[in-house]
Amino acid sequence: MNILVTVNSNYIYPLKVMLWSLFVSHPGQQVDTYLIHSSLTDDETEDLRRYVGRFDQKLFPIKIDDGLFGEAPVLLHYSREMYYRLYAYRCLPDSLERILYLDPDILVINSLMELYNLDFGGNYFAAAYHDRISLKEINRLRLKGYEVEEYYNSGVLLINLLLLREKVDEKEIFRFLKNEKRKLILPDQDVLNALFGKHIKKIDEVKYNYDTRYYSYYKLKSNGLVDMDYVIRNTSILHFCGKKKPWHKGEGGKFHSLYKYYEVQALR
Amino acid sequence: MNILVTVNSNYIYPLKVMLWSLFVSHPGQQVDTYLIHSSLTDDETEDLRRYVGRFDQKLFPIKIDDGLFGEAPVLLHYSREMYYRLYAYRCLPDSLERILYLDPDILVINSLMELYNLDFGGNYFAAAYHDRISLKEINRLRLKGYEVEEYYNSGVLLINLLLLREKVDEKEIFRFLKNEKRKLILPDQDVLNALFGKHIKKIDEVKYNYDTRYYSYYKLKSNGLVDMDYVIRNTSILHFCGKKKPWHKGEGGKFHSLYKYYEVQALR
Numbered sequence: 001m002n003i004l005v006t007v008n009s010n011y012i013y014p015l016k017v018m019l020w021s022l023f024v025s026h027p028g029q030q031v032d033t034y035l036i037h038s039s040l041t042d043d044e045t046e047d048l049r050r051y052v053g054r055f056d057q058k059l060f061p062i063k064i065d066d067g068l069f070g071e072a073p074v075l076l077h078y079s080r081e082m083y084y085r086l087y088a089y090r091c092l093p094d095s096l097e098r099i100l101y102l103d104p105d106i107l108v109i110n111s112l113m114e115l116y117n118l119d120f121g122g123n124y125f126a127a128a129y130h131d132r133i134s135l136k137e138i139n140r141l142r143l144k145g146y147e148v149e150e151y152y153n154s155g156v157l158l159i160n161l162l163l164l165r166e167k168v169d170e171k172e173i174f175r176f177l178k179n180e181k182r183k184l185i186l187p188d189q190d191v192l193n194a195l196f197g198k199h200i201k202k203i204d205e206v207k208y209n210y211d212t213r214y215y216s217y218y219k220l221k222s223n224g225l226v227d228m229d230y231v232i233r234n235t236s237i238l239h240f241c242g243k244k245k246p247w248h249k250g251e252g253g254k255f256h257s258l259y260k261y262y263e264v265q266a267l268r
Numbered sequence: 269m270n271i272l273v274t275v276n277s278n279y280i281y282p283l284k285v286m287l288w289s290l291f292v293s294h295p296g297q298q299v300d301t302y303l304i305h306s307s308l309t310d311d312e313t314e315d316l317r318r319y320v321g322r323f324d325q326k327l328f329p330i331k332i333d334d335g336l337f338g339e340a341p342v343l344l345h346y347s348r349e350m351y352y353r354l355y356a357y358r359c360l361p362d363s364l365e366r367i368l369y370l371d372p373d374i375l376v377i378n379s380l381m382e383l384y385n386l387d388f389g390g391n392y393f394a395a396a397y398h399d400r401i402s403l404k405e406i407n408r409l410r411l412k413g414y415e416v417e418e419y420y421n422s423g424v425l426l427i428n429l430l431l432l433r434e435k436v437d438e439k440e441i442f443r444f445l446k447n448e449k450r451k452l453i454l455p456d457q458d459v460l461n462a463l464f465g466k467h468i469k470k471i472d473e474v475k476y477n478y479d480t481r482y483y484s485y486y487k488l489k490s491n492g493l494v495d496m497d498y499v500i501r502n503t504s505i506l507h508f509c510g511k512k513k514p515w516h517k518g519e520g521g522k523f524h525s526l527y528k529y530y531e532v533q534a535l536r
Contacts, residue, residue, distance in 0.1 A: 109529070227518070232528040250495070258525035260500040261377070 020266030128209035288534030306334035396477035
């Protein structure tokens with residue numbers, strides 16, 4: 001399985017936790033992690049390489065020139081690295097046909113093999129649709145002239161490298177970033193939705209991009225089916241979305257104890 | 269390490285979760301589990317023996333005559349089996365010098381070796397003092413003429429078998445149960461506190477008998493020190509006290525996701 005991550009120094013800590021959760025959810029399975037970055041030091045990438053080596057896995061760091069995204073907007077807790085997932089198909093080895101991008105604020109608690117081997121059905125990406133984003137957001141983009149069908153979360157993104165290489169000119173992405181920079185709010189997601197919204201295969205949010213802030217919402221919407229027992233048995237990816245992160249002091253939430261457990265196991 | 273458990277059929281399910289959490293917290297360590305019971309079927313004990321065998325551990329079932337405790341009161345979610353821990357020193361092999369009794373509604377999340385090897389300092393038992401029990405409860409016992417110094421929780425109980433065999437006549441326990449049956453509210457704890465309160469070594473509640481209902485209380489009392497990070501790193505025993513149990517449908521709480529994770533891992 002090929003995994004893509006794109007972090008700066010601030011996210012090395014949760015990245016290790018995420019990777020550990022991924023490894024223990026796939027015992028005996030080879031997981032190659034590609035790390036696209038522009039600012040990590042050699043010590044930092046070496047430390048990460050040693051870390052994944054402890055679990056008999058491999059890390060492939062790929063340094064790129066951040067100047068490529070020079071004019072792209074960066075807001076709040078977002079960082080420039082968020083754009084790299086969209087450009088990854090130009091930096092990764094040609095031998096790779098697909099790769100699964102994962103945000104570092106994720107826990108993998110069940111197997112990803114079904115997701116990983118999904119049939120793209122001619123799409124560039126596969127992602128989950130988070131339908132709690134306001135219609136206002138979608139309209140904002142739509143009014144700007146983009147055809148936004150649905151609003152996909154880019155934190156878990158299965159990438160069809162083969163098809164992107166064939167069909168997409170990366171200049172499109174850079175042009176979009178340059179022209180639309182003042183309109184973007186959740187920047188990389190806006191790009192994903194506006195440019196590629198019609199080429200994304202929808203995957204099950206509860207299984208593959210469960211937003212941990214919305215336990216009650218999921219439970220209510222499913223008439224009680226998606227309770228804690230269901231989530232722990234069936235969800236593969238818990239996504240700790242939002243500004244409050246479970247590795248920060250003083251945070252809470254329904255999945256806080258579970259995150260802390262993984263964190264302590266991963267970094268002991 | 270010798271572990272004592274005492275369950276009826278209703279508690280086999282959480283017992284397996286508890287034992288699994290214990291085994292994975294002590295990798296490579298021999299854990300002998302003694303199961304004192306009066307009502308399990310041969311199929312049930314055999315199923316439990318196979319279960320612990322999967323983790324290369326051993327189970328020793330010991331069937332006793334429940335008639336011994338015939339007049340003891342049983343209330344609410346309590347069962348007769350709760351008394352067996354106090355009488356265990358008469359049923360266990362003479363070769364055992366100490367044993368750690370654990371309730372089935374427990375998760376062991378860090379090593380118990382320091383607790384297990386504790387110096388009894390001449391006491392019969394070691395247990396944690398839960399100071400949220402009302403003074404009224406303690407006074408209730410004190411007024412009846414018993415010297416109740418503090419109120420110990422009997423869910424985690426390190427037992428000095430050697431000393432009990434030497435010093436305590438089990439008829440004392442049966443006599444107490446017979447005479448005081450109408451005064452007992454948390455029955456086995458009342459017996460423990462009233463009969464043996466002066467012979468109990470106090471152990472750290474946060475480390476060895478953390479009541480999962482009181483996350484905010486522990487945190488407040490410690491000026492914020494005992495937060496989730498602290499608990500996951502330092503607590504060995506999470507005790508899911510009270511009537512609401514995390515393996516029941518519809519329950520919640522700060523440690524619900526962690527319990528469910530252990531439950532699913534243990535029983536997959």
